[in-house]
Amino acid sequence: MTKTYSEINEKIKRGKAAVITADEMTSIVKEKGATVAAEEVDVVTTGTFGCMCSSGVFINLGHTDPPIKIRRAWLNDVEVSNPGAAVDLYIGAPQVSASKGIEYGGGHLIEDLVSNKPIKLRAEGSGTDCYPRESIETTLTLKDLNQAIMVNPRNGYQRYHAATNSSDLLLYTYMGMLLPQFGNVTYAGAGGLNPLSNDPFYQTIGIGTRIFLGGGPGYIIGEGTQHDPANGMGTLMVRGDLKKMSPKYLRGATFPRYGSTLYIGVGIPIPILNAGIARSTGVSDAEIPIDVLDYGVKRRDRPIVKSTNYEELREGTIGIQGKEVKTGCLSSLKIAREIAQELKRWIEEEGLLLTEPVEPLPKKGNFEPMRMGGTDEKI
Amino acid sequence: MKKYKLAYSKGIATEPVISKVSIETKALINILSGSITERGGELIVSIEGDDQQIRSAISSIRGERVEVQPIKKTLELDQNRCVDCGYCGTVCPTSAIIVHADGSIEILDEGCVGCGLCVTACPRRALSIKEA
Numbered sequence: 001m002t003k004t005y006s007e008i009n010e011k012i013k014r015g016k017a018a019v020i021t022a023d024e025m026t027s028i029v030k031e032k033g034a035t036v037a038a039e040e041v042d043v044v045t046t047g048t049f050g051c052m053c054s055s056g057v058f059i060n061l062g063h064t065d066p067p068i069k070i071r072r073a074w075l076n077d078v079e080v081s082n083p084g085a086a087v088d089l090y091i092g093a094p095q096v097s098a099s100k101g102i103e104y105g106g107g108h109l110i111e112d113l114v115s116n117k118p119i120k121l122r123a124e125g126s127g128t129d130c131y132p133r134e135s136i137e138t139t140l141t142l143k144d145l146n147q148a149i150m151v152n153p154r155n156g157y158q159r160y161h162a163a164t165n166s167s168d169l170l171l172y173t174y175m176g177m178l179l180p181q182f183g184n185v186t187y188a189g190a191g192g193l194n195p196l197s198n199d200p201f202y203q204t205i206g207i208g209t210r211i212f213l214g215g216g217p218g219y220i221i222g223e224g225t226q227h228d229p230a231n232g233m234g235t236l237m238v239r240g241d242l243k244k245m246s247p248k249y250l251r252g253a254t255f256p257r258y259g260s261t262l263y264i265g266v267g268i269p270i271p272i273l274n275a276g277i278a279r280s281t282g283v284s285d286a287e288i289p290i291d292v293l294d295y296g297v298k299r300r301d302r303p304i305v306k307s308t309n310y311e312e313l314r315e316g317t318i319g320i321q322g323k324e325v326k327t328g329c330l331s332s333l334k335i336a337r338e339i340a341q342e343l344k345r346w347i348e349e350e351g352l353l354l355t356e357p358v359e360p361l362p363k364k365g366n367f368e369p370m371r372m373g374g375t376d377e378k379i
Numbered sequence: 380m381k382k383y384k385l386a387y388s389k390g391i392a393t394e395p396v397i398s399k400v401s402i403e404t405k406a407l408i409n410i411l412s413g414s415i416t417e418r419g420g421e422l423i424v425s426i427e428g429d430d431q432q433i434r435s436a437i438s439s440i441r442g443e444r445v446e447v448q449p450i451k452k453t454l455e456l457d458q459n460r461c462v463d464c465g466y467c468g469t470v471c472p473t474s475a476i477i478v479h480a481d482g483s484i485e486i487l488d489e490g491c492v493g494c495g496l497c498v499t500a501c502p503r504r505a506l507s508i509k510e511a
Contacts, residue, residue, distance in 0.1 A: 179470060184470060328464075330466050330502070331464060
């Protein structure tokens, strides 16, 4: 049995669509099989809530009189980049405060913006005949901005490896603090709830797919940077209107001695068009393999110390070289579940319709090391 | 169970103070964390027993020229900042942070030695040590 997008959308409009979360779908596929599941279920909602450094917001400030062509700018002392015309700026989540360092970064700034807190702007201009103003200082809120468009180059990793540390030193990494001599294991992602893990062949997720982004509606605009489907590590580039988002799903974060970043909530609805897609959305934590890498080896290609999966990692401890090691997730499963529930509510109560992608995500990616030349090649 | 910080000066660090006091007073002294070299150092311990045993254990430890200070620090969680990831549980040396299946945490006051590792580790700055 197969269904089309328009058949599912008609059901949603009539309030008759069967919408369930990816957690629930895992049990249904296990109990009844993919064929029955495809008949009974129309949409599966997914969710993930984790730190996604490759994120940021384009803002347009509006023009002053006399106008300014911004050369450098700071918002709450966090330097933002000037990627285009006079008063367009981009807030990168990992940017850090000139005065507070990594304790306040672009991620915290985005959280404060979406919370409607006043933000201090300081900018320097080039001073041209058409843009004579050379500096400005003022206070703005999200409402004062013409646009605040979140565009994230790399979000929603399909899965991510886990980290541990064989060395004798405490390491401070983007995977958190790694205690010496295999003192802990950290991992990230939502496992069986993760959007791309529920559609690993990209049969429904593609350019134009309408999604949940930071608590508001957003869209997939393509594959993300470092998209690597061959290794089960696909990524997404997404876009959404910050003015429609919520601080509940956008939270600034600081990883000690590493940097600032942003926790982002992403959820994707998956239409169950056929039994194959039903089978994919039946994926469980146990079916998503994860390698535990040794960050004690300070190289690009870190050795694998153990191959495991989300189910084992969620047990709380894991055996490594004869030692019981505590495991801890850097992402929030609780909020990921809330996102899948919220997306289900959008469809059931607010009539959110599903979109057929304009183009599927590429099944081939490109994630090669940087080409190095001459004497620089040696580290 | 009460927790104490024991400060060892140079000279006393090589003496079996804890064993001596434990045998003498029958109080159970559990070393929770610490670092001592021949130059001295400190231990965080919990002392179990009735009030009389605890009092005499403390006075015996002091009699061995080791300073004893009760620990009154408590770990506090700001629920508004916490995102329920549960990562703090992996860095806690005394397993005083219980992580539930959904990532939400529970702090066991009696187990916490106030080392502050979780405070540093928390990406959301949701944990803090308060002096009681």
